[in-house]
Amino acid sequence: MFTGAVAGVAFVTGVVVTMVMSAQARALTPGTEVAAQLERLNVALIAMFAVLLACGVGLGIIVRYAVLKPVDQLTEQVRAVAAGDFDHAIHVDRPAELAELSSHIDSMRDRIVSAWRVATDQTEELRRSNGELEQFAYVASHDLQEPLRKVASFTQMLEQRYSPQLDERAKQYIHYAVDGAKRMQMLINDLLDFSRVGRVTGEKSVVDAGEALNIALENLSATIEDTGTTVTRDDLPKVKGNRLQLTQLFQNLIENAVKFRSEEPPRIHIGARRSGGTWEFSCADNGIGVDSKYADRIFLIFQRLHPRDVYPGTGIGLALCRKIVEYHGGQLWLDRDTQGGVDGRGATFRWTLPAAGDDDE
Ligand SMILES: Nc1ncnc2c1ncn2[C@@H]1O[C@H](COP(=O)(O)OP(=O)(O)OP(=O)(O)O)[C@@H](O)[C@H]1O
Ligand SMILES: [Mg+2]
Numbered sequence: 001m002f003t004g005a006v007a008g009v010a011f012v013t014g015v016v017v018t019m020v021m022s023a024q025a026r027a028l029t030p031g032t033e034v035a036a037q038l039e040r041l042n043v044a045l046i047a048m049f050a051v052l053l054a055c056g057v058g059l060g061i062i063v064r065y066a067v068l069k070p071v072d073q074l075t076e077q078v079r080a081v082a083a084g085d086f087d088h089a090i091h092v093d094r095p096a097e098l099a100e101l102s103s104h105i106d107s108m109r110d111r112i113v114s115a116w117r118v119a120t121d122q123t124e125e126l127r128r129s130n131g132e133l134e135q136f137a138y139v140a141s142h143d144l145q146e147p148l149r150k151v152a153s154f155t156q157m158l159e160q161r162y163s164p165q166l167d168e169r170a171k172q173y174i175h176y177a178v179d180g181a182k183r184m185q186m187l188i189n190d191l192l193d194f195s196r197v198g199r200v201t202g203e204k205s206v207v208d209a210g211e212a213l214n215i216a217l218e219n220l221s222a223t224i225e226d227t228g229t230t231v232t233r234d235d236l237p238k239v240k241g242n243r244l245q246l247t248q249l250f251q252n253l254i255e256n257a258v259k260f261r262s263e264e265p266p267r268i269h270i271g272a273r274r275s276g277g278t279w280e281f282s283c284a285d286n287g288i289g290v291d292s293k294y295a296d297r298i299f300l301i302f303q304r305l306h307p308r309d310v311y312p313g314t315g316i317g318l319a320l321c322r323k324i325v326e327y328h329g330g331q332l333w334l335d336r337d338t339q340g341g342v343d344g345r346g347a348t349f350r351w352t353l354p355a356a357g358d359d360d361e
Contacts, residue, residue: 008052008056011052012049015048015049018041018045019045022038022041022042022045025038026038066094066095067095070092070093070094070095070098071098073092074090074092074098074101074102074105077091077092078090081109086109086113086116087113089106090102090106090109137191137195138195138196141195142192144184144188145185145188148181148184148185148188149185151177152181152182152185155174155177156174159171159174159175159178183314186314187314187316190317190320193316193320194301194319194320194323197245197320197323197324197327198323198327203242204240204241204328205240205242205243206239206240206356207238207240207241207243207246208236208238209237209239209246209272209279209281209353210235211243212246212247212249212250213233213247213250213270215247216248216251217231217254219251220251220254220258223255223258224258227261227265227266228265228266229258229261229265230265230266230267230268231254231268231269231270232267232268232270233271234270234271234272234273236270236272236281237272237274237279237355237356238355239328239353239354239355239356240328240353240354240355241328241353242327245328246324246328248320248321249321249324249325249351250283252317252318252320252321253283253321253349254268254283255317256285256317256318257283257287257346259311259312259313260285260288260306260311260347261285261286261287262287262288262345262346264286266285266286267285267286268285268286268342269283269284269341270283271283275352277355278330278352278353278354278355279352279353279354279355280350280351280352281350281351281352281353282335282348282349282350282351283348283349284338284341284342284346284348284349285341285342285346286341287341287345287346287347288346289341289346289347290305290334290347291305292334292336295333295336298318298334299318299321299322299332300319301316302314302315302316302319303315303319318332325351325352325353329353329354330352330354331351331352332349332350332351333349333350333351334347335347335348
């Protein structure tokens, strides 16, 4: 178009210059023969000018209807899809190049929309089945508590009441039965806690992490005293979260740090550093540490690395912690890079939590 316009302007300029020159030649009063030739030249130039103008107008009309209008149509359709009408088909008849381009765009739209629908359906299905599973875990563990309590208490009553008639072996069997029932009660309680995260105790507010830690330490005060544990801490910030769950989080991590201690008295440090819109917390200890090859496994529910008679527990603590942190939009992991926790030994766990708005801080 640009080249055409330049050629047209150059041609018109040439015609005008020639007409001016012929007018100047006529002003010099040439002979009749020359004057007649100049006249014919003028007529020829005017005719050429008219033809060129007609060509220009014709070309403009062709460009308008054959190119600009279909491009406009295509733009309009693409804009409709971009605005959210994903079922809007994209199609232009002419010219052939634009028709081909529009069919490519339309098949791309079609594929993206189908993939998106499949993903949306799957997400919906996952959400539904997840909800059902949580509900199931809750109902099952809740309803199991009652019969289990009966088993435990009646077995204990059996022992108390008929103790004189029972020999040592019978007493030992009863002891195993009571122990099994108690362990199952612990498991059920842990499962209930686990299924409650994000479902029952859900409300979030601005929580002072330092206060949550204080409550956790208070709850663990007997264990801390018995084991001679020292807990140090950075200045802990306020975060957006659920007070009860954040307390549970600190409590589980500190409980682990104390439980998996080495022969030295436990030393635990709770750290916090800001990174963008989140706070990264850490819990480092000087205990027996975790082999980095188990860094993922320990967060799975009921997964433990040690026999129960050496270190008691159900293996749900870290799974619960991870669920709590993820419910808050953060992540929890075992730090494989830091060499140990405190004093170059032990383990360091890190987790992120969203910072409370600066207004709230
Ligand atoms: N601070 C730690 N030092 C060393 N090992 C740890 C530490 N924390 C967790 N682990 C390992 O990860 C496993 C899983 O921890 P988790 O808290 O889930 O279970 P648990 O403490 O054994 O049982 P529960 O917390 O349910 O009473 C533990 O059995 C232990 O092997
Ligand atoms: Mg634990």
